[in-house]
Structure formats: structure tokens, C-alpha cells
Amino acid sequence: xxxxxxxxxxxxxxxxxxxxxxxxxxxxxxxxxxxxxxxxxxxxxxxxxxxxxxxxxxxxxxxxxxxxxxxxxxxxxxxxxxxxxxxxxxxxxxxxxxxxxxxxxxxxxxxxxxxxxxxxxxxxxxxxxxxxxxxxxxxxxxxxxxxxxxxxxxxxxxxxxxxxxxxxxx
Amino acid sequence: xxxxxxxxxxxxxxxxxxxxxxxxxxxxxxxxxxxxxxxxxxxxxxxxxxxxxxxxxxxxxxxxxxxxxxxxxxxxxxxxxxxxxxxxxxxxxxxxxxxxxxxxxxxxxxxxxxxxxxxxxxxxxxxxxxxxxxxxxxxxxxxxxxxxxxxxxxxxxxxxxxxxxxxxxxxxxxxxxxxxxxxxxxxxxxxxxxxxxxxxxxxxxxxxxxxxxxxxxxxxxxxxxxxxxxxxxxxxxxxxxxxxxxxxxxxxxxxxxxxxxxxxxxxxxxxxxxxxxxxxxxxxxxxxxxxxxxxxxxxxxxxxxxxxxxxxxxxxxxxxxxxxxxxxxxxxxxxxxxxxxxxxxxxxxxxxxxxxxxxxxxxxxxxxxxxxxxxxxxxxxxxxxxxxxxxxxxxxxxxxxxxxxxxxxxxxxxxxxxxxxxxxxxxxxxxx
Numbered sequence: 001x002x003x004x005x006x007x008x009x010x011x012x013x014x015x016x017x018x019x020x021x022x023x024x025x026x027x028x029x030x031x032x033x034x035x036x037x038x039x040x041x042x043x044x045x046x047x048x049x050x051x052x053x054x055x056x057x058x059x060x061x062x063x064x065x066x067x068x069x070x071x072x073x074x075x076x077x078x079x080x081x082x083x084x085x086x087x088x089x090x091x092x093x094x095x096x097x098x099x100x101x102x103x104x105x106x107x108x109x110x111x112x113x114x115x116x117x118x119x120x121x122x123x124x125x126x127x128x129x130x131x132x133x134x135x136x137x138x139x140x141x142x143x144x145x146x147x148x149x150x151x152x153x154x155x156x157x158x159x160x161x162x163x164x165x166x167x168x169x170x
Numbered sequence: 171x172x173x174x175x176x177x178x179x180x181x182x183x184x185x186x187x188x189x190x191x192x193x194x195x196x197x198x199x200x201x202x203x204x205x206x207x208x209x210x211x212x213x214x215x216x217x218x219x220x221x222x223x224x225x226x227x228x229x230x231x232x233x234x235x236x237x238x239x240x241x242x243x244x245x246x247x248x249x250x251x252x253x254x255x256x257x258x259x260x261x262x263x264x265x266x267x268x269x270x271x272x273x274x275x276x277x278x279x280x281x282x283x284x285x286x287x288x289x290x291x292x293x294x295x296x297x298x299x300x301x302x303x304x305x306x307x308x309x310x311x312x313x314x315x316x317x318x319x320x321x322x323x324x325x326x327x328x329x330x331x332x333x334x335x336x337x338x339x340x341x342x343x344x345x346x347x348x349x350x351x352x353x354x355x356x357x358x359x360x361x362x363x364x365x366x367x368x369x370x371x372x373x374x375x376x377x378x379x380x381x382x383x384x385x386x387x388x389x390x391x392x393x394x395x396x397x398x399x400x401x402x403x404x405x406x407x408x409x410x411x412x413x414x415x416x417x418x419x420x421x422x423x424x425x426x427x428x429x430x431x432x433x434x435x436x437x438x439x440x441x442x443x444x445x446x447x448x449x450x451x452x453x454x455x456x457x458x459x460x461x462x463x464x465x466x467x468x469x470x471x472x473x474x475x476x477x478x479x480x481x482x483x484x485x486x487x488x489x490x491x492x493x494x495x496x497x498x499x500x501x502x503x504x505x506x507x508x509x510x511x512x513x514x515x516x517x518x519x520x521x522x523x524x525x526x527x528x529x530x531x532x533x534x535x536x537x538x539x540x541x542x543x544x545x546x547x548x549x550x551x552x553x554x555x556x557x558x559x560x561x562x563x564x565x566x567x568x569x570x571x572x573x574x575x576x577x578x579x580x581x582x583x584x585x586x587x588x589x590x591x592x593x594x595x596x597x598x599x600x601x602x
């Protein structure tokens with residue numbers, strides 16, 4: 001059962017990743033990217049990490065992909081892209097990807113990861129939370145500071161001074 | 171009186187019904203029964219309880235409650251019943267349909283109009299059925315330069331996403347389609363799909379008004395998701411769980427709106443914006459951009475989007491009830507099932523009918539459903555009420571409200587929740 005699900009998810013993820021690269025239409029490409037990100041969420045579900053899977057869906061599919069879609073829709077793509085059709089480059093790219101993936105897969109299988117068996121229950125999200133506020137607290141605080149800095153920077157960059165016109169603004 | 175069908179006579183209607191029944195019976199006896207028996211020669215029937223299952227036996231099983239009740243009871247525990255009928259799609263669609271009618275009638279009363287009046291004998295109660303038939307029978311017009319696959323798929327996906335949202339809502343103890351351990355996070359993941367579908371539908375129509383409406387919808391939904399999620403953090407902190415059933419069960423003494431009123435208010439406002447209801451109905455502003463992102467949809471595609479948006483309305487109202495108003499918790503008002511029917515059976519003159527498998531539904535489940543439906547209907551009333559009261563807000567005011575005021579209020583709410591937990595009022599050792 002898990003093997004079939006794994007195979008189906010692999011086909012969805014890799015297939016839509018290839019589609020995302022190869023599609024002529026940018027919109028369909030970004031939809032395919034969504035499929036790829038959703039497939040990764042499925043892998044997390046298979047790995048007994050529903051917390052990460054749902055965040056993957058909410059953040060990557062729900063927000064990042066929307067931003068990409070939104071940007072693509074607002075761009076007049078004919079003006080900034082020139083078509084470069086080069087068969088040799090394309091096949092070289094596909095061949096390189098195949099070599100890379102086969103060698104990575106060989107390394108993974110050779111590393112003995114298939115012999116590991118575990119019947120531990122999935123990690124509870126409460127444990128993750130407790131770990132974060134006890135052992136990993138410096139990392140948590142660092143992340144919080146970086147996020148706060150990023151948000152503040154974005155607000156500063158996006159701030160604009162409204163020129164007073166006759167129209168009421170509030 | 172109806173003026174649409176002036177020649178209508180009730181007696182004529184009943185006569186035509188009786189005519190139809192007569193002809194159906196006659197045809198069944200003359201053609202149907204011989205055909206059934208001819209087929210039965212070929213088919214081998216199973217043996218049940220040592221008796222050969224003949225057609226007569228099968229028909230008598232159908233009218234025998236002692237035979238059919240266990241079958242119904244077994245069916246009610248299956249997943250397909252949960253998905254299709256009770257806590258899932260059928261129940262939600264029924265409430266959503268009721269919402270549409272109540273909304274039209276209520277808007278009319280607020281604006282001193284009559285509203286739906288002619289369909290059906292009383293106050294236009296058949297208006298919804300008429301609208302549905304109209305939508306089904308209308309042609310689906312697709313714009314010439316539309317992107318057809320997405321244009322067709324978007325309304326279906328919209329309803330599917332709304333149904334997935336409905337599936338996460340617990341209605342009564344144990345009555346939920348998908349009892350996910352991380353239910354609240356699953357809700358956020360599902361909500362994230364609505365802006366994608368909206369903007370894809372708007373883009374695929376290849377028309378100006380839908381695109382403007384879609385971009386407005388995207389802005390609005392994405393920016394109000396943040397206060398929506400933050401306003402629920404307080405509830406998660408005081409309950410310590412993300413499972414919606416456990417959150418509901420934790421409110422047996424107090425609903426969380428008592429302790430976290432700011433979170434409830436923020437959630438309600440963000441909910442209005444997510445649902446594109448007045449005063450935040452910029453994506454569908456009918457006086458500015460025709461019908462917003464719904465402009466090019468026609469026929470049943472429009473019907474599907476309407477169904478989806480009212481399912482979404484029900485689901486959000488139910489989520490508010492589950493998180494802040496205590497869900498199924500409430501005083502026991504449903505009377506217990508009479509004992510003597512279970513032990514002795516029903517006396518009907520000379521015979522006594524004792525049925526196994528009663529009661530079909532437990533008292534807790536009926537009581538929980540009753541309270542849940544009452545509260546949800548109340549919240550739906552408050553969602554549709556602003557439509558008759560408020561004007562539409564401007565885009566910049568809307569975004570300003572979402573990004574500054576509501577997020578600030580969310581943080582106040584989180585600190586209140588933290589204070590309550592650390593002071594020992596709630597949480598372990600506290601009231602709950």
C-alpha cells in the first residue's frame with residue numbers, strides 16, 4: 001500500500017516538476033509547480049510527519065505558489081522572453097538530470113538506508129514544540145529575530161509617503 | 171395568488187398524479203413482473219437463514235423494520251454515509267440551501283421588499299428549487315478566448331475544496347468525517363486553496379471584469395488569512411490541542427468566547443473577508459465590476475460556485491461555533507428514547523411489534539446536533555446580517571484593516587491567552 005502510494009507520489013512530483021519546466025504556458029507551468037509541491041507534502045505524510053505536510057500545503061501551495069501565479073499573471077511574457085529552441089541543450093539537460101538522479105539514488109540505496117526498520121510512533125507536534133523551547137531555544141530566538149528583521153525591512157521598503165491631494169485618504 | 175399558472179387546479183393536479191400511478195402499476199404488473207420472473211429462472215438466489223430468497227421474501231424484507239433497521243444501522247457507520255449524508259456533504263448542502271433562501275427573504279424584509287413570493291404556495295419556499303432547475307437547464311456559455319480546461323475545472327475544484335473544509339467539522343460527539351489529529355492546521359491548508367482557484371478561474375475567463383475581481387479576491391484572501399490564523403492561536407494555547415473534536419470537548423463548562431472575546435471578534439471579521447461578504451465583497455462588487463470573478467460563469471458552473479461559496483459559509487460558521495461557542499455542548503433538551511419500546515415493543519392493537527436495533531441514534535448525538543445546528547444558524551444569521559446594514563469598504567481601507575489593526579488585536583488576544591494560562595485560570599489546575 002505504502003509502496004504504491006510512494007510510486008504514485010513520485011510520478012506526480014517528478015512528472016509535474018518536469019512539466020513545470022517544459023510547459024510553454026507559464027500559468028500551466030505554475031500549476032504544475034503546485035502539483036510538485038503538493039506531492040512533496042504527500043511524501044511528508046508517508047513519512048509520518050503530518051505537521052510538516054500540512055505546513056507544506058499551507059505555506060508552499062497556499063502562499064508561495066499563489067505569489068508565483070500572481071506574478072506570472074501580471075507579466076507580459078512575450079516582451080521579456082525570447083524563444084531559444086535548442087534540441088541539443090535540452091537532451092543534454094535531461095541526460096545530466098538522469099545521471100545525477102541515478103547516482104544519487106545509487107548512493108542512497110548503497111548507504112544501507114533500506115535495512116533500517118523502525119516501529120516508533122510518529123513524532124507528536126507537542127514534542128517538537130517542547131524541544132524548540134528547551135534544547136533548541138537559541139535557534140528559535142535567532143529565527144524569530146531574523147523573521148522580525150525581515151518583516152521590518154519589508155515594511156520600511158514598502159512604506160511610501162502619500163502626497164497630499166484634494167481627495168480624502170481615510 | 172399565483173399569476174404564473176392561472177389555469178392551475180389542485181384537483182386536476184391530483185387527478186394527473188393518480189392517472190400516472192395507475193398506469194405505472196398496470197405496466198409493472200403486465201410487463202415488469204413477467205420480466206422479473208423470466209430473469210429469475212436464470213439467476214440462482216442466495217439462501218438466507220435457511221430460506222431461499224424469493225422475490226416475495228425480498229419485498230417483505232423491505233417493509234419489515236426488524237430486517238431493515240440493522241441494515242440501516244450498519245450503513246450509518248460506513249464512511250460513505252458520513253461523507254455523503256450526515257456530517258458531510260448532504261447535511262452541509264441542506265444548511266447552505268436554507269441559508270440562501272433565508273438570506274434572500276431576510277434581505278427583503280430589511281429593505282422593505284417582499285422577496286421571493288410566487289414559487290410555492292407559502293412565501294415562495296420553492297424559489298430555491300426553481301432557481302436550481304433554471305441553472306441546470308441554462309446553457310453554459312464559454313468565452314471564445316477562454317482557457318477551457320481551467321475554466322471548466324475551477325468551479326468543480328471550488329466545490330471540492332469547500333466540501334473538504336466541511337469534512338473537517340465535528341457536528342456531534344464522534345460524528346465527523348475526518349477526525350484529523352491536526353484538524354486546525356488542515357483547515358488552514360484547505361483554506362489556502364481558495365485564492366488559487368479563484369485567481370485561476372478569473373484568469374481563465376480571459377475577460378477584464380473577472381480578472382479585476384480575481385486579483386481583488388487574491389489580495390483580500392491572502393492578507394486576511396494571517397489575522398484568521400493568528401486569532402485562533404489563543405484557543406490552541408488554552409486547549410493545548412489542534413484536534414477540533416478535542417477543542418469542542420474542552421468547552422463543556424465555558425465556551426472560549428467568554429475568555430477570548432477579542433480573538434472571536436477578529437476571527438469573525440476575517441471570516442467575513444474570506445467569505446467575500448458585505449462589507450468586504452470587493453471581489454464581487456456588483457455595482458462596480460458586474461459580478462467580479464463570477465462574471466463570465468453561466469449556467470451550472472455559476473451554480474457550482476454559488477453552492478461552493480455557501481458551503482464555505484456554513485463551514486466557517488461551524489468553525490466559529492466549534493472554536494468559540496462550544497460546538498455540540500449544551501443542556502440536554504432531547505428527551506430519552508422510551509425504554510418500553512426497546513424492552514417490550516410497540517403495541518398496535520392485537521399485535522406487538524418488537525424491533526431490535528433501537529434506538530437508531532443516541533440521545534447525546536441528537537442533542538449535540540440540535541445545539542450545533544442552533545448555534546451555527548445563529549452565526550450564519552450574523553454573517554448575512556451586515557449585507558443589509560453596511561456599505562462596501564474601499565480596497566485600501568480593507569488592506570489597512572487587515573494588516574495593521576486586526577493583526578495588532580490578534581497579538582493582544584495571544585497575550586490574554588498566555589496570561590490566562592500562566593496565571594493558572596485555564597489549563598492544568600485551572601477551571602478546565
